[in-house]
Amino acid sequence: MPHDDFAVEPVRGLPERPPEGELVLWQGRPAAYALARDALNMNWVAGYFMLLAVWRVGVSSADMPFLEALPLAIPFVVIGFVAVAVLYGIALILARTTVYTITTARVAMRIGAALTVTLNLPFAKIESADLSLKSDGSGTIAFTTAGDTRLSFLILWPHVRPWKMRKPEPALRAIPDAANVARLFADAAEASFDAPEIARRPARAAGGSAVPAE
Incomplete structure (x- = not known):
């Protein structure tokens, strides 16, 4: 999923323009301190x-x-x-070379000072998210990737959950107002999974015969 990002960004923090219907909900970067x-x-x-x-x-x-x-x-x-x-x-x-992005469909991380890469994490590839909050309101949101998704700890560092070497967890590291950002991510991820089509089953009358749904 990492993407070499030497070309000019058409949208700040993203390697290409989002598909039609995908909206950027939030962008930010780590607080340096x-x-x-x-x-x-x-x-x-x-x-x-x-x-x-x-x-x-x-x-x-x-x-x-x-x-x-x-x-x-x-x-x-x-x-x-x-x-x-x-x-x-x-x-x-x-911090200055990093852009974190949350859209209606994914989390994107443009990271790296010498070698810039962009990591795209579609919501479908994120199994869970964990918020670590500090007393000053800053915090880290770490993502557990689903399935056999493999990422490099060294390429991600420091935008990764500490000590998770075997299966690195990419993270929005040291971001201000982390609780609200986590809430925004949760709402966006929940909304994206509410989108699948709902199969309508015919209702059944008391006698057991099927009654077509209106």
């Missing part, structure tokens, strides 16, 4: 270097006055700041 926090573990990295700085000062203060030991934390703080800045920069690039 939320993506850095959730996918790139930026807060963990910051905490790690802060812990190293505190440890260095604590150990050194056993052999020298605290005020003299305090400057020894500066290298760890500087390295930590650089690491966090790099992670945030990567998240910012990934």
Whole structure:
């Protein structure tokens, strides 16, 4: 289902114009900070270097006055700041090159900074969706694909549910207002499956003979 997307997009985020009758319901992208926090573990990295700085000062203060030991934390703080800045920069690039789309028939994901691909997930190929919500309202909607659909974890990353290596689950990662987006997706998917034709069976009279439905 991935599609190399080197051509000019006729519609933002989509490799071609939607078929007649298919409507774009929502488009969005990851929030850079939320993506850095959730996918790139930026807060963990910051905490790690802060812990190293505190440890260095604590150990050194056993052999020298605290005020003299305090400057020894500066290298760890500087390295930590650089690491966090790099992670945030990567998240910012990934966010700006990503377009998530929900239409009346599918979920589309235009992803990739160096190599851009577009992943199309028709509702019929989505078995289930799972919402992971954060306290700030951002969150991730991960999709379990139906049948033998196989996707590459490395190509999808970070737009994929973490640690699902055997059968990767593509995800709308770190999106703002995730609860409302999930509700919109659920309504659209339900509406698309309400569309199949309904077979009308003839009603039966009390005596058992068939009565044609009007």
